Amino acid sequence: MIKKNELIKGNTDALLLCVIARQPMYGYQIIKELDSRSQGYFKFKEGTLYPALHRLEKGGLARGEWRTLPNGRQRRYYHITEKGLNVLVAKRGQWLDYLTAMNRIIQPVPE
Amino acid sequence: MLTVLSHYLDSVKENLRLDHSSQREVIQELEAHIEDEVQDLRESGLSEEEAASTCLTLLGSAKMVARQIYEAHSQGSWTQALLAATPHLLFALLFVLNWWQGVGWLLGMLALVLVMAVYGWWRGKPAWLFPWLGYSLVPVVAAALLLLYLPRSWSWVAILFYLPLALWLLYAITVQTIKRDWLYTSLMLLPVPTIVGWFLAIEPINQLPEDWLQRMQDFAPWIGLTFLALGVTVATFIRLRKRWLRVSVLVVSGLITLTMVAYYTEGRLSITAFLILMVVMLLVLLSPSLVERTVRHSGR
Numbered sequence: 001m002i003k004k005n006e007l008i009k010g011n012t013d014a015l016l017l018c019v020i021a022r023q024p025m026y027g028y029q030i031i032k033e034l035d036s037r038s039q040g041y042f043k044f045k046e047g048t049l050y051p052a053l054h055r056l057e058k059g060g061l062a063r064g065e066w067r068t069l070p071n072g073r074q075r076r077y078y079h080i081t082e083k084g085l086n087v088l089v090a091k092r093g094q095w096l097d098y099l100t101a102m103n104r105i106i107q108p109v110p111e
Numbered sequence: 112m113l114t115v116l117s118h119y120l121d122s123v124k125e126n127l128r129l130d131h132s133s134q135r136e137v138i139q140e141l142e143a144h145i146e147d148e149v150q151d152l153r154e155s156g157l158s159e160e161e162a163a164s165t166c167l168t169l170l171g172s173a174k175m176v177a178r179q180i181y182e183a184h185s186q187g188s189w190t191q192a193l194l195a196a197t198p199h200l201l202f203a204l205l206f207v208l209n210w211w212q213g214v215g216w217l218l219g220m221l222a223l224v225l226v227m228a229v230y231g232w233w234r235g236k237p238a239w240l241f242p243w244l245g246y247s248l249v250p251v252v253a254a255a256l257l258l259l260y261l262p263r264s265w266s267w268v269a270i271l272f273y274l275p276l277a278l279w280l281l282y283a284i285t286v287q288t289i290k291r292d293w294l295y296t297s298l299m300l301l302p303v304p305t306i307v308g309w310f311l312a313i314e315p316i317n318q319l320p321e322d323w324l325q326r327m328q329d330f331a332p333w334i335g336l337t338f339l340a341l342g343v344t345v346a347t348f349i350r351l352r353k354r355w356l357r358v359s360v361l362v363v364s365g366l367i368t369l370t371m372v373a374y375y376t377e378g379r380l381s382i383t384a385f386l387i388l389m390v391v392m393l394l395v396l397l398s399p400s401l402v403e404r405t406v407r408h409s410g411r
Contacts, residue, residue: 027140028147046148047171050140051179058183064136076140 012052013061014091015042017084020062026075027053053078061087113163116145119173125407126177128292129184130235137180145170178354185357187238187349195239195349198224198246199302199342207335209328221250236291238298242345244284245299251277289403296399297361298348304365304392305337308372311388312380333375337368358397365392 019025019033027049034042056062061084064076080088120138127134145166152162170176187195201220210216228247231240255277258269288296313326327334344364351357369388373380380388 026143028144045171046144046169047176048179050137050144050176051183054137054180054183058186073143073146074139075143076136 011095012048013056014088014095016049016052016056016078017061017080017088017091020078021080021085021088024065024077024079026077029075030078056084060084113159115163115167116149119167119170120145122173123177123180126174126181128181128294130237130291132235133184141170141176181354182352185354186352189350191237191239192346192349195242195298196342196346198227198242199338199345202246202302203335203338203342205335206331206338209331211327211331212324236288236295238295238349241288241295241299242301244288245302248281248284248299251280285399285402286406289399289406293399293403294354294357294361296402297358297396298345300395300399301344301361301364302338302341303395304388305341305368305372307391308369308380308388309334309337311384312372312376330375333371336375337371340364340368340371361396362393365389365396 015034016030019030019037025033030053031044031046031049034044053062053064057064057078061081062078063081064078066074067077068074120142123141124134124138127137129137148166148169149159149162152165153159157165201223205211205216205220224243224246227243228240231237231243234240255269255274258266258273285296285299288299309330313323313330341364344360347360348357351360366389369385369392373385
């Protein structure tokens with residue numbers, strides 16, 4: 001049985017790119033968004049989020065930018081880049097192929 | 112912010128080992144995260160202490176977070192790897208092509224090394240700087256050694272003025288480098304065991320300069336080869352992400368280059384000298400980690 005943590009770990013980049021592709025977000029917002037959109041399934045170990053975001057940035061898939069919020073606080077927003085979008089499209093395709101194949105096999109055969 | 116949260120951020124900062132601007136950004140980002148999290152937890156009914164403690168549990172170990180962020184930032188590009196390897200490769204060329212006897216080549220290379228070292232130092236000490244910085248200190252050490260050979264009446268100049276100044280310079284640069292990351296000090300000192308090894312292996316018994324020059328000429332291709340090995344080591348170091356791999360590559364490189372010195376000089380380096388050199392190499396490459404602890408404790 002594959003552990004949930006391992007599933008998340010293997011797909012961290014895709015998950016993060018998906019979230020910031022919709023709109024630029026900062027770290028804490030990303031965690032909340034993942035939690036809410038997955039209905040609590042993706043509970044990120046928060047400390048691992050920032051290394052993953054920095055890895056994406058270093059790889060040119062995301063770009064960080066400091067913005068000042070209306071309350072005066074500063075937050076680092078992550079935007080997806082052109083390269084990041086291309087990677088996301090490829091990862092999405094792989095994932096959908098995988099899901100289709102899995103569904104064909106895993107679904108019970110009607111008797 | 113509660114002390115426990117400040118301690119957490121201090122611990123992350125201490126283990127990050129990034130350049131100052133990246134370090135500041137990472138800490139600011141984590142600080143913002145903690146601020147949001149604690150506020151949400153407080154609004155859900157937790158006390159300040161409970162909110163802080165839950166927030167730290169959710170973040171996980173400070174050392175682990177710092178290590179993972181370091182690994183996300185540590186890998187240099189191929190251009191940086193090439194730039195870092197260049198001083199070693201130039202020294203390799205100097206010997207392989209027998210240019211080491213040409214004053215013009217030596218002065219040109221010295222000027223290039225100094226320019227690159229100063230440029231890198233003022234550009235925020237990127238990883239590629241440290242091999243250049245190491246070579247830029249060679250003339251300082253060489254001048255100190257040459258001053259010792261001055262006539263007796265002049266040696267006081269070296270002892271009173273030059274040596275304290277040179278030692279202060281070496282100390283200041285080493286401490287500044289260790290504050291950035293002790294591994295960069297090791298990178299800076301990487302050629303020292305190899306240079307000492309060749310010096311001991313080539314030194315003629317009768318101390319005649321002509322003999323010394325002749326031996327240098329005989330061994331020049333092999334000296335060049337060891338510098339080439341150092342260049343490959345440095346490029347590999349820059350491309351690696353994990354610290355333990357970086358440490359391993361430096362130590363393995365020290366072992367290989369000293370073995371090359373012993374092999375190519377065909378027994379001119381006694382087994383005792385070889386073993387002492389190995390110990391010196393380990394001390395030179397690994398002692399900066401101990402110095403780093405002392406520097407950090409004294410800085411607190």
